[in-house]
Amino acid sequence: MRKTILGSLVSFPLTERAPRPDEHALRELAERVHETARRKLGRSLSIRQVDAGSCNGCELEIHALNNAFYDLERFGFHFVASPRHADILLVTGPVTKNMREALKRTYEATPDPKWVVAVGDCAANGGIFAGSYAVEGGVGDVVPVDLHIKGCPPSPTDLLAGLLALMKRKLPQPKRRFWSR
């Protein structure tokens, strides 16, 4: 174990090591997310993920946000285990009839102020599953949605961009104080 830890300590951070064309954009995006998160949230925003009927594809990419390449926590975002600790609900999937009640209750258990981000094409309007007897529709058909992140599934980069957009457009502007710029 020591070897692995030491190896990690002496090697360069992953994002630096293998720059590829698309990673420049990612880095730029990361910087913007970082700056906005700091200004608006004081580096603290709790996310509760709710799978309301997804195929699990979106979950995999949301998971990826936590890996060393994207490292969502450096912006002050973190995933929490309970809706009672959450500021944002990240909801995936077409909402199935069988999950409708659970989603509503999760929403109600989340304290105000709260924002709902619908992740994936299915979450927008039911996607390919729209019209099924077992599907209620998109997330917006059950709880109010603040932002949609498109994709099937959206890549971690899309998700980062989406969270940035949420902060820019939806979260309240911080009050200007005389000591601030």
Added chain:
Amino acid sequence: MSTLLEMIADGRQIGPHAPWPRAVMPPDAWAFAAVQLASGAWTLVSLWAEPGEVHLALFDPAASAIGVMSLRTDSGRFPSIGASHLPARRFERTVRDMHGLEPEGSPDNRPWLDHGTWSVSAPLGAPSREVVSPVVTEPYRFLPVEGEGVHQIPVGPVHAGIIEPGHFRFSANGETVVRLEERLGYVHKGIESLLVNTPLDRAAKLAARVSGDSTVAYSTAFAQAVEAACDVEIPSRAAWLRALMLELERIANHLGDIGAVCNDAAFALMHAHCAVIRERVLRAANAAFGHRLMMDRVMPGGVGADIDRAGRKQIKQLIATIRRRFPGLVALYNDTTSLQDRTVHTGYVDLELVTQYGAGGFVGRASGRAFDARKVFPRAPYSSLDFEVPTSDRGDVDTRVHIRMSEIEQSVSLIDRLLDGLPEGETRTDMHLRDAEGMALVEGFRGDIFVWVRTKADGTIARAHLRDPSWLQWPLLEAAIENNIVADFPLCNKSFNCSYAGHDL
């Protein structure tokens, strides 16, 4: 005693039906199948229905053969297989929910996927059976657990992590789990219903979204079933590319889950390193095939994405990275005794149970059932490639982790040879559907995915049935957790990593 195929040959053959036969059987053959299943001579592959008919897909291990028995049910009833063979029970409860057909003699008549929230009952049944109000009105009855000091812990459907929804009802005595009862169906989207009379391309898209982590495996299984029905031979380059994608998907999922099991034992270091390699797999997949999960890349008739020189190089680099990095992680796992303290002897499942349930994948193989669809029903390119199917009989969390580690090594070696031997040529062939039925069994990372389709000459899919390997693994999780402590449930659960979406459909 006659073999499964001899028995089916005596029935009224349905054709064309490929690659394995289906026949309409008399009730005594159905009863005989129940006996064979209960005695362990045959293994249940799946049980599903359509209006007026119940289908039973069986595997005869002695002959390595699959066959489907169908029973006419004009009365809306059929003799229960689950009455004598436990693994059939959830299938029969589903048939009752979806088709309104009654399994006669089944001791468990509780609904399964139908939670009473749909606007129809028996959505896949005969149209005349459709009613407006839901039939399920009473609250779900969990099995009673009695005894001094027994308390219940309800968990879900919304869980604490970034995972799919399902309900677990623990009955515990102190810290020890006396019984776990699963309740699933929360992510039921009615996929089989959406597949009825659907154009082929839309059906393929739906199949690719049954379980996102196994999208390649599902697409491949669906495509193979359609190709079998229509007697279409795909170009060999397409078959090799499918195998390449399947192995990439297997590695990505195994990496994610090995890390997650360790994370559930609070060993985040392993999780972080596995997640990094997993991300590299997804990036290589994206570079080679244009989608991180390779969704919609496999389609009936071949594949929709060919690999170029750059993509090939990315994957070659990826396997070099895995060969360099992964052995260190295996050693890290093996050298960390505090981690093994949690995984060894935890969540034990014995050979008898995995054989009875016909559990596939690493869940079966970690308990001694050496079934791998790539070996039992070899197809190109697997038939020409040498690889091992890691098997053990220790049956605990640790063994399931080890089996998956060994499978990663096998898959890396397979990918290397798949890239080297990749034949030149076309990657797709034209699909012309005909009135026929086809089946396929494809080894996804979780185990064997079974797909049955009925195609129509007008280019649509008349009906399809997709059975996730989790159907036969979820019940074993209930057995694995018995007498373990509640705190070890996440470990046990992650070591199985059954699919909710694939099961609920």
